[in-house]
Amino acid sequence: MCRWMAFSGSPLLIDTLLYKPKHSLIDQSQHAELGAETTNGDGFGLGWYPTDPVLSGTPGTFHGVGPAWSNRNLRDLAGHLRSPLFFAHVRASSGTAVQETNCHPFRHENWLWMHNGSIRDFARLKRDLLLEVDDALFPLIQGSTDSEAMFYLALTYGLRDDPVPAVERMVGFVEATAARHGVADPVQMTVATTDGERIWAFRYSTAHQSRTLFYSRTVDGLRAVHPEVEALRLLSDQDRLVVSEPLGVMPDAFREVPESTYSVIYAGQDEMSGFNPR
Template sequence: MCRWAAYIGTPVHLDEVVSKPEQSLVAQSVHAFECKTQTNADGFGIAWYDSREEPGLYRDTHPAWSDPNLRSITHQVRSGLFLAHVRASTGTATSRNNCHPFTHGCWSFMHNGQVGGFENFRRRADMMIPDDLYGARKGATDSEALFLIAISEGLFEDPKGAMERAVGKMEALSREFGHTPHMRIGAAFSCGQALYAVRYASDHLAPTVYSSRTADGTGRLVVSEPLHKGECWEAVPAGSICRYTADEAVIQDFVPQT
């Protein structure tokens, strides 16, 4: 399992989320509290938005706590919308192409969870990615396949429906060719205007997702695990998709479609 954090609001330095809080993402890469794998050392990544449509992207295979470049970049870069992730592999290789977030065009996507038995139907999942998108398939993870399938399902025009269809198709493959748990997803994604989060599972163990307004009220944090003990964190209900801006949160039911 992995840990991730996302922010939308007034621009802040990335280290306000990635390394400064008492239970920051870097701290969670060493010792996370709300997942089975306490150490998340199989790489990290950050996607951030600024003045261009496509996000900046920095990923590497080092543990987040040991990379001085990560600390330097997050100390200097400011953004009003960014996604950050530390990885604990569920079976695929530790490589830069398998590190989250994944990006394509304006979209960025990161995931915590699993698709049961993905190694048994990876080729079938890849065949759901259209030819014009398949060149963007750089790694071997279930997460990247899910992301590209969602893009092919119309993520730009209909983020909720596209993700419901992508998750539904992957869950159906797991039910036919894989094993339990068929689908567990705690994910965040964006195209630079709003931040979306999904929490869903085919069983009763949906990965945790929380949200909180910042102390000054100018931004919102969406995380897999709280960054502070004292802030007011609200758990996103299982079976939900959320759309966040700096000022608004809209929560809807998430129902995978095949």
């Protein structure tokens, strides 16, 4: 499948988290430990919100079809871009083409979306799923992935107004469509989406055996447990990180997101609740 990371907090250079930790996302692109595949080399993507207040509502994106570990432009950008909220994704294709329009995160207006997982037998379900997308949104679909289809279905169901019910309706519609086609256990997902102010992260699968997802403990709590770690003094109490697998910095730095759960991260806070497809 894929590996991804979402950060929210005080502005920092993206390479601080993308490259420097022991088990960074770049390391996971070659040596994933908890994913369905060890290697995630079918493209990558970065989405970030600038610190410039004039531009802060519009995320920038950068995608490549090669492996993240060898892309010189990604390394250079990450060492020069400072952002208070960014997404990073390394892709292992589940069957669709390796092309830039299939690389996450996907963008619509001020929203970003990225996904690890799949819709089972997507080729069989694709027509019925895409016909549900709002007429005004349909022409904006650029790629061929199930992930982008999920994004535009969620937008159709009101993602921009109320994200959680929109994603619940999206998953419920995919499951109902799969049932009509005789496809069992169709949804496998860990999804992150953001409007530039809040991050919503979802962990769910129809079979209730979801891909892994973790969130960082509060920085002040980590400082209390690890006063000897110098790097913790450089982080803000508002910094939050959601990852497909821990970055290997400290064994107790991350907690697993429970099955069938979503989390909302904003202004240095995080809240969790049950996720129930409609």
